[in-house]
Amino acid sequence: MTQSWLVNDFVDGQQIRSFNIKLLLWSFLTMFADGFDLNSLGFAAPDLVQLWGVERSAMGPVLTANLVGIFLGAPLLGWMGDKFGRRPIIIYASVLYGSMTLLMAWTDTMSQMLILRFIAGIGIGGIMPNTISLNSELAPKRYRSALIVLMFMGITTGSTAVGLVSANFQQEYGWQIIFHLGGILPLATAVGLYFALPESLKLLATQPARRSVMIRTARQMRPDLEISDDAEFINPPIVQRSGGNITELFSGGLAVITPLLWLCFAVALMANFFLNNTLPLIYDKYGIDAEEAAWVTTMYHAGGIIGGLVITVLLDRFGFAVVAALFALAAPSIMLLGDASMPFSFLAGMAGMAGVAVLGAQFGNNAAAGLIYPTSVRGKGVGTALSIGRFGAIIGPMVGTALLGMDITMQRLFVIASTPIALGLTAAIILSWLCYKRFNSFQLDDTPAES
Secondary structure: OOOEEEHHHHHHOOOOOHHHHHHHHHHHHHHHHHHHHHOHHHHHHHHHHHHHOOOHHHHHHHHHHHHHHHHHHHHHHHHHHHHHOHHHHHHHHHHHHHHHHHHHOOOOOHHHHHHHHHHHHHHHHHHHHHHHHHHHHHOOHHHHHHHHHHHHHHHHHHHHHHHHHHHHHHHHHOOHHHHHHHHHHHHHHHHHHHHHOOOOHHHHOOOHHHHHHHHHHHHHHOOOOOOOOOOEEEOOHHHHOOOOOHHHHHOOOOOOHHHHHHHHHHHHHHHHHHHHHHHHHHHHHOOOOHHHHHHHHHHHHHHHHHHHHHHHHHHHHHOHHHHHHHHHHHHHHHHHOOOOOOOHHHHHHHHHHHHHHHHHHHHHHHHHHHHHOOHHHHHHHHHHHHHHHHHHHHHHHHHHHHHHOOOOOHHHHHHHHHOOHHHHHHHHHHHHHHHHHHHOOOOOOOOOOOO
């Protein structure tokens, strides 16, 4: 008799074993390299301003070039992941942005840096939706959001690492050290991913031509079961009837949830990239020591690790209400970063608090997007949310560099920068209520509760 498994039951029946731990570790390393590269230019920017002989405000296009690339790459490579598999797209995207980042160490002009950052952004855009989707589809439901957030904390750890490299080695080895390491990391990781990264079982179940890969992956995932060569794996109807059309991001009760999720992404990413890319330039303008500025930025990312742990513990229980609470914390934290009269220790503490709030909220957004959408459009759903969110990510550094050209106090600058948080807070509150109605619980899932 042929064995028959419901994919959701098969995946959810796992205990945490070496399969899950290896997936988490390799995904974490992928995110670590991503985070290192994503925030590298902000630390190199003060040196490049002097090298190129330009005003700080002229750095806006270069600082946002990779964000424009991500805007294009996230939905495109997210769709490719839905069609061809998460695994190959993650590997190819790592090679693409790693090679472009390595070349940045030898750039001589702003235009060269802009082009390389744009191409690298396309690769970075493909990493996030496919890695989130892969972990969503291979993790048991009871651990899913926690594992996604733990995986995504690699991005914050990588962002923290680039700050430490800048504070400790940039003065001695020059700005190039940031791009040397930023290029080598994803290229080395891609080699490991080629040998170690599995493919989504839910996705493989929709592709009969890859049956042997599906059976091999299933056996690695569930060594507690005897799985025959002719075993069948059946996806739930919500997966099988989906055609991957973008209109499905607005169907089945998602018509309001999707745009509100996009708004949460945009606001969190606007605040994140404002702080990531322009904080060193802002502090440089107002006379704060470069090493202290690097440490303050590093504390922001260290706070993000705490924010990730908060989301890991609370998201499963309280859903988007946790994201709303973090948005409420973000606004005062960002405002207080502009108080130049306070000592370095205070600014570092406020940066850590802002990291908890802003990056914690973004971790929540990422995990929610990976849980809400059905498998067949999950890559596109996450990728589109990330892509739309890049409007905020692009606006953040542009606003920051524009404010640098104005004759205002540092405190006023940060007050202006904190005001969009109110939009994210409002959207998160409404989204909390809508998700509760959709799933009859604060817990997020890709299958709506029966009415």
